[in-house]
Amino acid sequence: MSILLIEAFYGGSHRQLAQLLQEELEDCVLYTLPAKKWHWRARTAALYFSQNVPISEHYRILFASSVLNLTELVALRPDLGKLKKILYFHENQLVYPVKKCQERDFQYGYNQILSCLVADVVVFNSVYNMESFLTSIGKFMKQIPDHRPTDLQSVIRPKCQVAYFPIRFPDVARFMPVHKIAHLKKMLSLNGNGSTVLSKDLPSQPEQRDSENLLENFKSESDVPSAVDIAQENLDNSSMQKPVLKKSNLDNASSHHGENNDNVTHDPLNLLGGVDDQQRPLHIVWPHRWLEAVYCGCYPLCPKDLVYPEIFPAEYLYSTPEQLSKRLQNFCKRPNIVRKHLYKGEVAQFSWAALHGKFRSLLTTEPSEDL
Known part of the structure; x- marks a missing residue:
C-alpha cells in the first residue's frame, strides 16, 4: 500500500476516480468521507483524516482531491508531509459559479491555494480548469485588506499539469x-x-x-x-x-x-x-x-x-x-x-486505456516527468 488515496467527498466523479485508481493501480489504500455537507468536508476533513489514517512506513505517495485542505493535513501529520503529494482538481473555488461575487466564501479558494503551495504536483482535469485557477489567484488575493502575499502564481504554475478525467467506458x-x-x-x-x-x-x-x-x-x-x-x-x-x-x-x-x-x-x-x-x-x-x-x-x-x-x-x-x-x-x-x-x-x-500510462507515471516515486 505505497499509494495513499484520500477523498474527502466520496461521491460522483470524486468517487469514480478514486475507485478507478484503487482498482487499476497496485498497492493502493483508500480513505474516504461520505459525499455530504461539502462545505464541512472542506473545512474539517483534514483533522478527521489526521486521526483516522494509520501511521505506516509503507506510504510513498499521497493522492487527494482539492476538497481536502492538504496544508492542514501535512501540518497535523508530518509523516504524510514527507510523501510525494499530488493534488487533483475536479473544479476550483476561485471561479466556481456563485450568484453574486459577495457570496463567494474566501476561505475555500484560499485553502486550495495553500494546498497547491504544499503539494509536489498539482493536477487539473482540463486546461480551462488549470488556467482559470492560476490566472485568478492575483485578483482573488486582492480581497485581503492589507499585507497581501505576491507572486503565488509563479510559485504554483511549475507544479501544474493537466490529466483529463479518465473514463472506463463500458460496453453499451x-x-x-x-x-x-x-x-x-x-x-x-x-x-x-x-x-x-x-x-x-x-x-x-x-x-x-x-x-x-x-x-x-x-x-x-x-x-x-x-x-x-x-x-x-x-x-x-x-x-x-x-x-x-x-x-x-x-x-x-x-x-x-x-x-x-x-x-x-x-x-x-x-x-x-x-x-x-x-x-x-x-x-x-x-x-x-x-x-x-x-x-x-x-x-x-x-x-x-x-x-x-x-x-x-x-x-x-x-x-x-x-x-x-x-x-x-x-x-x-x-x-x-x-x-x-x-x-x-x-x-x-x-478513456482509461489512453490515460492509464499518464496516471501510472504520476503515481510513482520517481522524479516528476513532463506528462
Missing part, C-alpha cells in the same frame, strides 16, 4: 442504434505513440460490469428529475430486459400457436407501439457526464464557454440562449438529424 452496444455501433468502435480506437489499440470488439469484462450503471451515473449528480428517466425506461424495456421479453414472447407464442419459436427477434417499433424514429419525441437530457453521454450516442449541445470549447468541436457549441432555442426547435421538428448523426469529435483520449 446493446443500447445503440445499428448505424452507430461501428462508429462507436471507431471512436474507441487508439493510435499513436504509446497508445493502446483496442480490438475490434467493444470493451468487455472490467468495463462491462459498469454498463448497467452508466446512465444512472448521468443522473447521480442532479437533484432535478429529467427526461433521462424516460430514456432509461425505454432502454430497459428494449435492451436490458431482452431475456425477459424473449421468454415472455416464447410463452405467448407457445400458448397461442403451440410451437417452439427459438428464433424470436425483437423489432424496436413493436416495443414502441409501432412508432417510427421520425414520430417519436426527442429526448433532451442533462447528463452531467458529457464525455459518457456522447459515447452513448447523445448529440452534445453546449455553451461556447468554460471547458466546452476544449472538449467539443465548434459545431456542437452555441453562443447565446437564442441560438440554443433555435437549434433545439430544429432538432425537435426533425429528430432524425440527431438520431442519425455520428459524433465528429474525439472520445478515446478521455
Whole structure:
C-alpha cells in the first residue's frame, strides 16, 4: 500500500476516480468521507483524516482531491508531509459559479491555494480548469485588506499539469442504434505513440460490469428529475430486459400457436407501439457526464464557454440562449438529424486505456516527468 488515496467527498466523479485508481493501480489504500455537507468536508476533513489514517512506513505517495485542505493535513501529520503529494482538481473555488461575487466564501479558494503551495504536483482535469485557477489567484488575493502575499502564481504554475478525467467506458452496444455501433468502435480506437489499440470488439469484462450503471451515473449528480428517466425506461424495456421479453414472447407464442419459436427477434417499433424514429419525441437530457453521454450516442449541445470549447468541436457549441432555442426547435421538428448523426469529435483520449500510462507515471516515486 505505497499509494495513499484520500477523498474527502466520496461521491460522483470524486468517487469514480478514486475507485478507478484503487482498482487499476497496485498497492493502493483508500480513505474516504461520505459525499455530504461539502462545505464541512472542506473545512474539517483534514483533522478527521489526521486521526483516522494509520501511521505506516509503507506510504510513498499521497493522492487527494482539492476538497481536502492538504496544508492542514501535512501540518497535523508530518509523516504524510514527507510523501510525494499530488493534488487533483475536479473544479476550483476561485471561479466556481456563485450568484453574486459577495457570496463567494474566501476561505475555500484560499485553502486550495495553500494546498497547491504544499503539494509536489498539482493536477487539473482540463486546461480551462488549470488556467482559470492560476490566472485568478492575483485578483482573488486582492480581497485581503492589507499585507497581501505576491507572486503565488509563479510559485504554483511549475507544479501544474493537466490529466483529463479518465473514463472506463463500458460496453453499451446493446443500447445503440445499428448505424452507430461501428462508429462507436471507431471512436474507441487508439493510435499513436504509446497508445493502446483496442480490438475490434467493444470493451468487455472490467468495463462491462459498469454498463448497467452508466446512465444512472448521468443522473447521480442532479437533484432535478429529467427526461433521462424516460430514456432509461425505454432502454430497459428494449435492451436490458431482452431475456425477459424473449421468454415472455416464447410463452405467448407457445400458448397461442403451440410451437417452439427459438428464433424470436425483437423489432424496436413493436416495443414502441409501432412508432417510427421520425414520430417519436426527442429526448433532451442533462447528463452531467458529457464525455459518457456522447459515447452513448447523445448529440452534445453546449455553451461556447468554460471547458466546452476544449472538449467539443465548434459545431456542437452555441453562443447565446437564442441560438440554443433555435437549434433545439430544429432538432425537435426533425429528430432524425440527431438520431442519425455520428459524433465528429474525439472520445478515446478521455478513456482509461489512453490515460492509464499518464496516471501510472504520476503515481510513482520517481522524479516528476513532463506528462
